[in-house]
Amino acid sequence: MLQFIRTTIAIQLAALALAVDAVTYVASTTYPIPTALNPVKQYTVPYNAGTMSRSVSVKATTVLGPITDPSNGYSVFRDNGGSCTLGNRTFFTFADANAYVGGTWKTFKSAQSSFVTDFDTPEDMEDYTMSTESGAFQAIPFTSAESAVSGSPSKRIAMWTWTNCIPLSSKKAMHFYSVQQFTTSSHSYSLGNTMAVYTLTSTTDPTIDITRASQIFFPNTTYGYGTFASVVVNDTIYLYGVDSLYSGNYDVHVARVSKTAASDITSYQYYDAGTATWGSTMPVPTARRQSAATVKGNMPFSTGTVYYSEYHNQYLMVFFNNWIDNKLRYNTAPTPLGPWTTSNQVLWVTPSGASYNYRAVAHPLIYASPGSTIGQKIAVHYSYQNGTFTYPMMGTVEFQ
Template structure:
């Protein structure tokens, strides 16, 4: 009964978001082909591109350079301390933006954030002002996790989706019951110092609250320091259709110039099995260059899997864990690849599994890190962001920034936390 009640509360909250987003959809339909001083968007065909001025707020970070195989695992997965930084928001803005899900992306010495279902209200009156199906922000500092600056949904800009619609999606923008939603629940894949790829799930609604996932789409970011702008490009409407696995939408890690892209088998295993694709970062937009890991044969295959049943033995992570969201990264502190995740969709608890390589073998004896306190309903959309504590003087992985979606009677918003291992 508790689960049903929680799901009902969540559905009602999201229904309010969907109704608000209808107004944004109408606005987007009238501005999507316009060019303004704040943003320009083209949705005439695929590929589609949006361009935004990006704030020059720098948060320098140091990326790890892991080897493919590391042993032995060291350190402790015991948590020494946690700090709750509260709601992540733009404190200087006159708007309070409610949002959920999302992920981070560190390029050009900036830490970008993309969130889902951004709904803005006036801080002074509480009145609804506008919304976007996804929105981009930037971290102000690593020393205060909660501080953001919004720049695609903001008073000086308006309400622009961070990710542009394809022509097919744009034609449904005015329909509350058949609109598309592009949502991400993962961090980006860093391609170079100024560019990255980010995977978003492509959903289409059939009623106010019911939607179907048709696959995922790849979004490319590129920051031009000379112009101070970020270009957001979708090479195609879909990267991987729902006839395969949504590679890159669950987790990713880059090792020696190769991106390891993890996708959940939602259709046949209900998110218990994790499948893996590998591609050189230089060819991430070329699906002909992708290879697909088969754990049963311990070899890569060049043919995209199109499963008709569960392929448990082919999965890179095989466990009794029902994953929902997570982040995979190399922890220097533990000399291991770690996956910090939420299990199922109303778990509220950060957990961890580890491996000496991106290919496994994964120690699927899950370590419970700590449990968050839910508001109403449950917490969801949890990710880890190790770059917040990866400095030249620090050891990557000892401390990690975390975020998750929190629901209360006011709305749904993002909470930020920091965690330090013993």
């Protein structure tokens, strides 16, 4: 359990294109995390998987229950979120978390983190940025300007993620967050996305550093690469962004960068599927560019996960669409660039509560223990509404 919290915020201007280890950060924070380990399998991802080894057929789906910390004195209700495995430690970062005690509201943060203590029960987590033992603090650091409006519901800046982190090494990962600007207490729009870099500073007395080199990495005038999904193949990161500007969330565009240059915006390349070429100039669209999209969907995408499934010898894109239907769907491809199927086959009709579920994210590494076959079973979480509260629900999909 957490015994102390050590948080520091450093605010300085930073150049967008400098390497992470050579900048002064616009925001940073450091705090200890739990010591429990959940080893995951390290595996090689082929660029071209070729032929699918077996069909995608579901054996069983299971609702594990709400994500919660049974030992937390707070009752925490949170939203959205994604996971990260770093040094065999797996944690989730959630959005808009409210804490209550006995039905009385106590505190609120726009980003809250919880630690998976046992892969056998991934729904039971340890809340380490919002609990009666540790107190409450923002899991992803704010800039000074963001902090200045954090207490104003109609002006606040929020940091939300609905995707998983991107591993850079055994001790470092990066994670994209949408930076949301509120105009009223119930309406916000995206300013773009920001890159948070996680560094595990110690394995014996684990501490995590979280830094942001710039407030906005990809502006809201482009595709928000990395906020929909990402996958790492042979030390190259492929980042997927949905065109919400002109396609109504139907088109998915792709960028790539080497893991060693992930924080350098000038090192990114952008894929044009129409010409099958990469370019170094970030597209700033003024209209729909459907021919350039890697995925041209026939229904709008909401949130998703792209990963290589050893079990199927294919890349899987597991997602919710932007319609109200509670269905978890999938498409497949032999490479990160496709060709992707667009049949949108249903994996699981998730049981709904008072309304529809949303923001589904898959977590294949939760069941990727040494000796396992990655992709035979995956964890999935989504936001669930019971009529009074919204909270993340954890479930599993096991394949035939």
